[in-house]
Amino acid sequence: KHAAKIRLDNVKQGQDRDKDKSDRATAELVLDQRTRMILLQMINRGLVSEIHGAISTGKEANVYGAVLYPDNPDADEPIQRAIKIYKTAILVFKDRERYIAGEHRFKAGSDKGNNRKMVKLWAEKEFRNLRRLHAAGIACPEPLMLKLHVLVMEFLGDKRGYAYPRLRDARLAGDDVDDQWHHLYVQLLGIMRRLYQVCNLVHADLSEYNILYHDKQLYIIDVSQSVEHDHPHSLEFLRMDIKNVGDFFRRQGVDTLQDRTIFNFITA
Numbered sequence: 256k257h258a259a260k261i262r263l264d265n266v267k268q269g270q271d272r273d274k275d276k277s278d279r280a281t282a283e284l285v286l287d288q289r290t291r292m293i294l295l296q297m298i299n300r301g302l303v304s305e306i307h308g309a310i311s312t313g314k315e316a317n318v319y320g321a322v323l324y325p326d327n328p329d330a331d332e333p334i335q336r337a338i339k340i341y342k343t344a345i346l347v348f349k350d351r352e353r354y355i356a357g358e359h360r361f362k363a364g365s366d367k368g369n370n371r372k373m374v375k376l377w378a379e380k381e382f383r384n385l386r387r388l389h390a391a392g393i394a395c396p397e398p399l400m401l402k403l404h405v406l407v408m409e410f411l412g413d414k415r416g417y418a419y420p421r422l423r424d425a426r427l428a429g430d431d432v433d434d435q436w437h438h439l440y441v442q443l444l445g446i447m448r449r450l451y452q453v454c455n456l457v458h459a460d461l462s463e464y465n466i467l468y469h470d471k472q473l474y475i476i477d478v479s480q481s482v483e484h485d486h487p488h489s490l491e492f493l494r495m496d497i498k499n500v501g502d503f504f505r506r507q508g509v510d511t512l513q514d515r516t517i518f519n520f521i522t523a
């Protein structure tokens with residue numbers, strides 16, 4: 256999956272001599288001078304040793320696999336990490352302003368004119384929200400470091416660098432698949448409640464695309480747009496999340512509860 260490495264010296268020199276054109280294009284898309292500097296800093300600080308190809312290329316951000324080689328390679332295995340790099344040169348962020356605008360946490364910084372500032376805010380929001388989830392014991396990538404629009408986090412995947420599938424792509428096996436789907440549904444309702452009650456947050460983009468699955472466990476990701484209770488649209492976003500989740504699990508054959516019942520369970 257991570258065939259093409261962004262080699263260390265490439266990061267340093269701002270060159271990418273990799274022969275694979277599509278990978279080069281992907282890498283170059285976000286790796287401007289400033290981003291390369293930040294990555295170098297992270298390498299120097301020992302957060303990662305090597306940055307690999309993109310796990311995901313999205314509209315607003317790319318996610319890369321990375322590896323940290325241990326000081327003592329005889330005793331310790333390499334540690335996989337994930338780096339989410341928000342794109343700074345886009346206008347999509349205009350659309351996202353409504354998530355930030357209503358939040359007291361970010362009032363001082365929301366500057367409509369400045370794209371780069373917006374992107375930084377966005378990454379900061381994801382970092383802080385991940386910290387909250389992690390502190391509340393909700394399975395998610397542990398946030399490790401943030402610098403401007405670059406976020407280093409725990410890699411959710413195996414030791415070889417294969418990321419866990421999104422819930423959408425999860426293939427459950429066994430003769431109790433219906434039971435497993437039911438349990439995952441119940442697990443997710445518990446997570447949503449905890450997110451609301453303990454973290455004071457509504458995910459606001461919750462669906463089978465922003466949940467990873469491994470070994471009967473759901474992992475919540477992509478919380479940059481998550482909002483606090485006091486956001487003027489938070490309950491609207493919560494209803495949307497509830498609907499998405501219900502739609503998905505119904506398609507898996509789960510006998511789901513009514514949206515209103517779930518809403519009360521989460522908020523009560």
Ligand code: ADP
Nearest residue numbers: 310311313316318337396409410411418476477
């Ligand atoms: P986007 O804003 O592009 O939707 P996401 O945070 O949802 O960004 O990440 C995009 C994809 O990258 C996810 O669907 C998942 O497959 C992968 N991914 C994100 N974070 C991690 C992680 N910590 N570990 C492994 N894979 C990840």
Ligand code: MN
Nearest residue numbers: 464465476477
């Ligand atoms: Mn996503």
